[in-house]
Amino acid sequence: MATSGDMGGAFEGELGELRALVAEMGGLAEAAIDGAIAALTRRDLEGAARVVEEDRRLDALEAEVEARVVRLIALRAPVDDNLREVLAALKMAGVLERIGDYAKNIAKRVPLLSDARGIGPLSVLPAMARATAEMVRAALDAYAARDAAAAEQVTAQDRVVDDFYNSLFRALLTYMMENPHNISASTHLLFIAKNLERIGDHATNIAEMVFYAATGAPLGERVRGIDALVGA
Amino acid sequence: MARGLPRLFGPRRRDDGGPRDLLGPLMDAIPDPLLVVDGTAVHHANAAARALLGAHVAEQDIRLTLRHPAAAALLAGREDGPVELTGLGGAERQWRLHAATLDGSCRLLHLTDLSAQRAAERMRVDFVANASHELRTPLATLIGFIETLEEANRPADAAVRARFLKIMDGEARRMQRLIDDLMSLSRIEADRYATPRERVDLAQLVRVAVADLRAGPEGARVVLADLPPAAAVQGDAGQLAQVVHNVVGNALKYGRAGTPVTVMLEEEAGRLRLRVTDEGDGIAPEHLPRLTERFYRADPGRSRAVGGTGLGLAIVKHIVERHRGQLEIGSEVGRGTTVSVSFPALPVS
Numbered sequence: 238m239a240t241s242g243d244m245g246g247a248f249e250g251e252l253g254e255l256r257a258l259v260a261e262m263g264g265l266a267e268a269a270i271d272g273a274i275a276a277l278t279r280r281d282l283e284g285a286a287r288v289v290e291e292d293r294r295l296d297a298l299e300a301e302v303e304a305r306v307v308r309l310i311a312l313r314a315p316v317d318d319n320l321r322e323v324l325a326a327l328k329m330a331g332v333l334e335r336i337g338d339y340a341k342n343i344a345k346r347v348p349l350l351s352d353a354r355g356i357g358p359l360s361v362l363p364a365m366a367r368a369t370a371e372m373v374r375a376a377l378d379a380y381a382a383r384d385a386a387a388a389e390q391v392t393a394q395d396r397v398v399d400d401f402y403n404s405l406f407r408a409l410l411t412y413m414m415e416n417p418h419n420i421s422a423s424t425h426l427l428f429i430a431k432n433l434e435r436i437g438d439h440a441t442n443i444a445e446m447v448f449y450a451a452t453g454a455p456l457g458e459r460v461r462g463i464d465a466l467v468g469a
Numbered sequence: 470m471a472r473g474l475p476r477l478f479g480p481r482r483r484d485d486g487g488p489r490d491l492l493g494p495l496m497d498a499i500p501d502p503l504l505v506v507d508g509t510a511v512h513h514a515n516a517a518a519r520a521l522l523g524a525h526v527a528e529q530d531i532r533l534t535l536r537h538p539a540a541a542a543l544l545a546g547r548e549d550g551p552v553e554l555t556g557l558g559g560a561e562r563q564w565r566l567h568a569a570t571l572d573g574s575c576r577l578l579h580l581t582d583l584s585a586q587r588a589a590e591r592m593r594v595d596f597v598a599n600a601s602h603e604l605r606t607p608l609a610t611l612i613g614f615i616e617t618l619e620e621a622n623r624p625a626d627a628a629v630r631a632r633f634l635k636i637m638d639g640e641a642r643r644m645q646r647l648i649d650d651l652m653s654l655s656r657i658e659a660d661r662y663a664t665p666r667e668r669v670d671l672a673q674l675v676r677v678a679v680a681d682l683r684a685g686p687e688g689a690r691v692v693l694a695d696l697p698p699a700a701a702v703q704g705d706a707g708q709l710a711q712v713v714h715n716v717v718g719n720a721l722k723y724g725r726a727g728t729p730v731t732v733m734l735e736e737e738a739g740r741l742r743l744r745v746t747d748e749g750d751g752i753a754p755e756h757l758p759r760l761t762e763r764f765y766r767a768d769p770g771r772s773r774a775v776g777g778t779g780l781g782l783a784i785v786k787h788i789v790e791r792h793r794g795q796l797e798i799g800s801e802v803g804r805g806t807t808v809s810v811s812f813p814a815l816p817v818s
Contacts, residue, residue, distance in 0.1 A: 257509065257532040264536025267556060291538070374556050381533035382525040 248313050255305055255326050256380075262298045262333040263377035265291065267370055269340035270436065274366035276347050277429070278359075288344035295337035302330035318453065325450035329380070332439045332446075336373065339432040339439075346425045359426060361408070362433075365401035369433045372398065372440035379444060385451040391444035392456065398437035405430045502580040505571070506531050509544055518580070521558045531578070535566070543568050546576070553583070563587050599764045603647060603779065607640040643776055650780040654763075657708065657787045665705040665792060668815060671741055672700040675734050678713040687721050694733040700741050701815040708788045713743070715781040716808050720747035722775040724805065742811040751802040760798060761786040785810070 269288050276284035306327045309315065315323055372394050379387035409423045409430075448456040493513065496503050502518035504511055504526070514527040522534045532544055537554040549568045557564050563583040568576050614633045621629050679693045702709075713732075720730040724747030733744040752760070756767040764779040766772040772779060789796045792812050800806040 253510075253530050257530040260530075260533040260536045261538075261541060264541070265538050267536065268538045271555070294538075370556075377536060378523070378534075381529070382523050384523075384525075 248309075248315065248319065251305070251309055251313070252319065252322060255302065255309065255323065258298060258302050258305070259326050259329050259333070260377060260381060262295055262302070262330060262337075263373070263380070265295050265298070266333045266336040266340065267373055267377070269295070269337050269344075270366060270370045270373065270433075273340045273343040273347075274363055274370075276344055277350065278363055280347070280351065282348055285344040285347035289341050292337050292341040295334050299330045299334040302326060318450075321450045321453060325446040329443055329446050332442050336436050336439050339436050343429050343432050346429060350422055350425050361401065361405055362426065362429060365398065365405065365430065365433050368394070368397050368401060369437050369440070372437055373443070376440045376443040376447065380447045383447070383451045385448045388444040388447040388451070389456060392441045395437050395441045398434055402430050402434040501582070504531065504578040504580075505575065506544075506578060507575045508546070512575070521580070535578075540566055546574070554580075596763060600651065603764060604644065607644040607647075610640045611637055639776070643778070646776070647778045647780070650778045650784060653711070654780060654784050654787065657784065657791060661787065661791050663791075665703060665708070667704060667706060668701055669704045669706045669709055670700065671702050671704075671709065671743070671812070672696040672698070672734060674706060674709055675713055675732065675743065678710050679717070679732055682714065682717050682721075687726075690721060690724070690728065690730050691717060692729045692731045694731060696734050697736050697741075699817050700734060700736060701817070702741055702792070702812045703815055704792050704812065705788075708791070712785050712788050712810060715785050716743075716745045716810065719777075719781055720745050720749075720806070720808070722777065723747060723771075724749040728805075736814060739814055740811045741814045742809055744807060744809040746805060746807045748805040751804055751806055752798070752800040753802055754800075757798055757800065761796070 269291060272284060272288040272291070275281065276288060306323055309323055310320075313319075372391055375394065376388065376391045378384075379391060406427065409427050413420045413423045445456045448454075493515075496505075496513065496515035497517075499515060500517055502521045503515040504518050505513040509530050509532055511527055511529060511531050514522070519526060526534050532541075535544060535554065535557075537552075537556065539552045540554055542548050543550045543552055543566060549570070551565045551567045554564045554566055555562070557580070561584065565581045565583055567579045567581070569579070570576050614637050618630060618633055621633075675696065676693070679691055682688050683691050717730060717732060724730055728748035731744075731746045733742075733746075735742050735744070752767050756765075759765045760767065761782045763783045766777070766779055786796055789810055789812075794810055794812040797809045797811075798806065799809075
């Protein structure tokens with residue numbers, strides 16, 4: 238991104254600020270996933286309430302990113318890789334806001350799960366959450382480094398999360414069939430697992446945008462095609 | 470961009486724009502990750518910071534890399550910390566971040582790795598939980614049998630009483646062994662940094678320990694190979710005897726009934742190696758690295774059945790470490806296990 242002169246320097250500064258805002262959203266989203274799952278495993282109602290509260294910051298930041306992107310495009314009319322960077326930032330902000338919503342949804346279920354202590358599959362959720370948070374983290378690290386290869390690796394991790402989801406789905410289904418008393422708690426856990434699985438998908442989306450911003454080419458269907466076949 | 474920095478880093482060289490004086494190498498020599506920032510722009514990252522956060526960190530906004538919300542106020546310059554962060558260089562790692570103002574908007578960010586400290590805390594918590602659990606199991610059995618015996622005290626119940634008392638005796642002794650092992654483990658740990666100073670004749674010690682073991686149950690299976698004439702090490706005789714007892718005891722417990730347990734002592738390249746081989750079912754490779762953990766059992770049911778405390782090898786490992794020795798466990802499933810312990814030999818006096 239070699240630009241020169243006053244105009245270019247100012248643009249670089251604004252783009253840097255934009256990237257920093259997206260990263261800040263990423264940090265909040267990562268913390269929201271960690272916080273929601275920690276609240277779930279510790280039955281920490283206050284922690285869960287904090288996650289719900291913190292989500293407002295993500296919403297506010299998304300609005301700010303949007304406003305900055307509009308101004309940047311209107312005033313600077315960026316082209317080529319600069320334009321790609323700006324568009325990727327806009328799309329990533331939307332995706333990160335969605336990730337925050339999923340984490341918030343998990344946190345909101347914590348008070349409803351106070352009687353879920355004995356449910357075996359509950360112990361698998363933290364591992365699944367770790368794998369998911371790791372994907373988000375890796376995708377944002379790839380964004381910070383503008384590293385297309387690292388972004389491509391993130392998409393491969395999605396399979397791990399999908400496998401977790403499938404195994405949890407089966408385990409919870411068995412659990413519900415064994416004892417109808419478990420249905421309400423198990424359903425909440427199933428939704429939590431589904432939320433995590435969606436977060437994994439969104440991390441893949443981020444990785445694809447990082448790849449696109451860095452290379453100008455969409456991330457090939459090759460990786461995802463094979464994945465989908467294996468996952469099916 | 471960096472008004473305060475040229476003075477800090479000396480005049481810049483034209484060719485690579487890097488610092489000319491020793492400040493850069495000095496920062497690289499410090500093992501903790503250090504970053505010099507001006508506002509939020511990274512001006513310089515030392516080698517440890519580049520290794521942790523990636524080489525790209527040096528050219529951009531620090532907020533892209535340190536994304537944790539706890540760091541936001543610190544990076545915005547509103548506070549100096551410390552704050553604790555997770556997720557740098559691996560999901561389980563924990564860091565403490567400090568900021569110090571150098572000059573104007575120019576600040577030094579310092580990351581300290583807390584992972585090892587946190588892991589140690591977790592291990593201690595796990596240990597207490599495990600130990601309590603191990604102590605409670607025999608107690609629960611004892612209480613259960615005592616309650617049953619209260620009802621079965623007619624003369625006709627003599628046979629049942631005898632059987633129950635035998636089980637209770639076994640459980641009580643198991644608990645006693647466990648507490649003995651826990652106490653010897655804590656004694657060994659207490660002086661783990663004090664190198665033992667006695668001169669011990671290892672050949673004589675092995676001979677005595679094996680004679681002891683041969684007098685015990687199943688002891689006839691122990692076979693002692695030829696011992697070297699002089700084999701002195703610097704050590705603690707009581708602890709070294711405990712190593713022989715624990716290792717040979719394990720071999721007797723886990724070797725197949727009726728098969729020999731061979732004890733060898735050999736000298737090689739200035740080291741004395743004690744080798745104990747059994748002919749048993751062996752240990753699957755995935756268990757080998759964890760065998761010396763406290764209360765880790767490759768086969769929990771079997772270990773309890775033969776009266777194991779789950780601490781034997783942990784004690785051996787601690788004693789061997791205190792003696793600057795090495796512990797190796799080799800095993801082949803279906804063939805048997807060889808435990809070898811080696812110590813630096815003392816020259817013949």
